[in-house]
Amino acid sequence: MIARVALTPDYSIARVIKGGWHLAGGHGRIDPRQATSDMAAFVEGGITTFDCADIYTGVEELIGQFRQDYPALAPRLQIHTKYVPDLSELANLTAASTERIIDRSLLRLGIERLDLVQFHWWDYDIPGWIEAALQLDRLRQAGKIAHIGLTNFDTDHVAAMVAAGVPVLTHQVQYSLLDDRPSRTMVDFCATNAIKLLCYGTVAGGFLSDRWLGGTAPVETPGNRSLMKYKLIIDDFGGWDLFQELLAALRRVATRYDTDIATIASCAILARRQVAAVIVGATSQAHLADNQRITDLRLAPVDLAEIDSVLSRRQGPGGEVYALERDRTGRHGRIMRYELNRPEPK
Numbered sequence: 001m002i003a004r005v006a007l008t009p010d011y012s013i014a015r016v017i018k019g020g021w022h023l024a025g026g027h028g029r030i031d032p033r034q035a036t037s038d039m040a041a042f043v044e045g046g047i048t049t050f051d052c053a054d055i056y057t058g059v060e061e062l063i064g065q066f067r068q069d070y071p072a073l074a075p076r077l078q079i080h081t082k083y084v085p086d087l088s089e090l091a092n093l094t095a096a097s098t099e100r101i102i103d104r105s106l107l108r109l110g111i112e113r114l115d116l117v118q119f120h121w122w123d124y125d126i127p128g129w130i131e132a133a134l135q136l137d138r139l140r141q142a143g144k145i146a147h148i149g150l151t152n153f154d155t156d157h158v159a160a161m162v163a164a165g166v167p168v169l170t171h172q173v174q175y176s177l178l179d180d181r182p183s184r185t186m187v188d189f190c191a192t193n194a195i196k197l198l199c200y201g202t203v204a205g206g207f208l209s210d211r212w213l214g215g216t217a218p219v220e221t222p223g224n225r226s227l228m229k230y231k232l233i234i235d236d237f238g239g240w241d242l243f244q245e246l247l248a249a250l251r252r253v254a255t256r257y258d259t260d261i262a263t264i265a266s267c268a269i270l271a272r273r274q275v276a277a278v279i280v281g282a283t284s285q286a287h288l289a290d291n292q293r294i295t296d297l298r299l300a301p302v303d304l305a306e307i308d309s310v311l312s313r314r315q316g317p318g319g320e321v322y323a324l325e326r327d328r329t330g331r332h333g334r335i336m337r338y339e340l341n342r343p344e345p346k
Contacts, residue, residue: 002046053082060108087338196276236316
């Protein structure tokens with residue numbers, strides 16, 4: 001059974017969260033019936049916490065449909081969504097427009113209160129991010145939101161929101177064996193302020209898996225932003241050769257536990273300080289059994305030492321959480337989409 005963690009005395013989540021990004025528009029055709037059937041399998045398997053977002057096209061609606069189709073399972077579900085206003089809208093954001101987006105999420109999901117809303121802001125130079133977070137807190141006090149989280153903020157800006165009185169419960173960040181940016185200052189700050197980390201990218205979009213062991217580096221194509229995004233992280237980490245050394249070490253560890261590389265990669269991050277849960281990008285129930293093993297495994301010191309022998313030679317990525325992605329002129333920022341509430345261009 002999947003382990004759980006209490007974020008507050010009256011709110012607990014599964015330590016493995018089912019991600020929703022891969023069910024969004026732009027990731028190929030999704031069969032709604034199959035998607036909701038898969039959701040049921042995850043809930044029955046103990047993965048009862050789902051991650052989605054206002055900007056994940058169609059995903060809030062799919063979860064809402066699941067709740068209708070499986071009324072006996074719906075009460076077991078915890079739903080974490082996001083509030084991500086488009087870059088072009090930041091300067092004109094109002095309390096009313098924030099409330100409209102929250103109301104839209106409530107309607108799509110078919111619920112009266114959102115369990116957790118995770119807030120993101122694209123450009124710190126545009127003022128209003130603290131006020132937007134405080135508006136979410138007003139909606140919390142009004143009963144539309146139970147808890148407030150953040151996603152992809154750096155330590156200084158999380159600290160500013162905490163100082164302003166925003167009751168930050170969680171912070172969703174990219175954290176993997178390849179990308180250790182949260183370990184620099186974020187983990188210590190969150191530990192001091194009772195903020196738990198919810199981690200995505202723990203398998204680097206599938207790169208940290210047996211599929212890529214011994215393989216050649218992929219050709220980067222503009223049509224696959226996920227492939228490009230994590231390939232850039234591998235480049236920063238130290239390049240394809242060092243990445244292959246990491247995969248080989250993970251394979252040796254995985255063999256000792258009769259499991260796969262992806263499970264070991266997620267298990268290693270789940271064991272790190274302040275990490276409450278890892279988010280698995282599951283499009284189907286094909287890997288449900290592997291996902292269930294993540295909370296069962298306890299890596300021994302010899303396993304961690306073998307992995308660390310490769311990690312000790314990392315070169316990057318450098319800087320604060322999400323700083324590379326915020327630089328719209330840089331390698332990472334140029335492939336990002338900052339207007340995610342708009343449909344994909346034809």
